Amino acid sequence: MKTLKIFLKLCELNLKKLLVYRASFFISLILMSMWVLAYFTLIEVIFYHTSTLAGWNKGQVMLVMSFYYLVQNASDIFFKDNFEDFGLTVRQGELDFKIVKPAPLRLLSFFWEIRFDHAASFLPTIAMIIYAVHNLNEPLSATFFLAGLALTAASIVLYFNILCIIATLTFWIERNETFNVLIFNVSQLSRYPRQIYRHLIGKILTFGIPLALIASVPAEVALQFDNQHLALLLLTMTLVFSIISRFFWHAGLKKYSSAN
Numbered sequence: 001m002k003t004l005k006i007f008l009k010l011c012e013l014n015l016k017k018l019l020v021y022r023a024s025f026f027i028s029l030i031l032m033s034m035w036v037l038a039y040f041t042l043i044e045v046i047f048y049h050t051s052t053l054a055g056w057n058k059g060q061v062m063l064v065m066s067f068y069y070l071v072q073n074a075s076d077i078f079f080k081d082n083f084e085d086f087g088l089t090v091r092q093g094e095l096d097f098k099i100v101k102p103a104p105l106r107l108l109s110f111f112w113e114i115r116f117d118h119a120a121s122f123l124p125t126i127a128m129i130i131y132a133v134h135n136l137n138e139p140l141s142a143t144f145f146l147a148g149l150a151l152t153a154a155s156i157v158l159y160f161n162i163l164c165i166i167a168t169l170t171f172w173i174e175r176n177e178t179f180n181v182l183i184f185n186v187s188q189l190s191r192y193p194r195q196i197y198r199h200l201i202g203k204i205l206t207f208g209i210p211l212a213l214i215a216s217v218p219a220e221v222a223l224q225f226d227n228q229h230l231a232l233l234l235l236t237m238t239l240v241f242s243i244i245s246r247f248f249w250h251a252g253l254k255k256y257s258s259a260n
């Protein structure tokens with residue numbers, strides 16, 4: 001409960017900051033709409049030349065992309081900027097000021113800046129979901145769609161812990177920005193159905209760095225595909241990476257020495 005209260009207080013402080021700079025909300029909406037429109041156009045071009053992609057029709061692929069953007073929207077709001085700045089925070093000794101505070105250090109490190117202006121990005125994502133449902137061959141079950149949304153919450157936790165592991169390498173590697181850029185770029189592989197990744201790449205993106213599960217599994221559950229074991233796999237990988245990221249975090253803190 002104490003951690004939740006601190007998190008809500010951070011949300012309150014950042015929300016007040018947003019109200020001072022309200023124009024950023026509309027700028028974020030415009031920029032995110034442009035990104036979604038670009039990928040929307042890409043899918044339209046792909047399906048102009050083919051009727052299916054690895055067995056998925058246009059509406060189904062759009063639904064995978066929609067779940068991907070839900071995860072990215074949550075990331076953009078709550079922790080992406082914090083991960084990008086964490087290396088600088090450690091190098092400049094700013095982590096010292098957070099260590100002495102009576103609150104969980106990971107919470108303060110990765111949820112310090114909450115970008116509520118990015119909440120505008122949910123609007124084009126919702127539009128994409130509506131368009132995806134409109135292009136499905138069969139109606140979407142509300143129950144299974146809600147189940148897919150529930151698994152999206154697990155995907156957000158999984159994605160957070162993957163980023164946390166990468167960020168924690170900063171304690172051993174002085175400059176870790178390259179890893180952050182790499183993982184953010186590689187995470188875009190989650191936009192497409194996992195079936196397009198085969199052989200070694202597919203195994204790596206499923207069991208090594210399970211980015212292929214983040215959007216595909218919630219979409220497959222929402223579409224009532226007969227593969228309930230994948231939902232269990234997503235939840236298992238979320239638990240495993242949560243444990244690994246916490247272990248890395250505590251190991252990294254033992255290596256940390258103040259820059260001051």
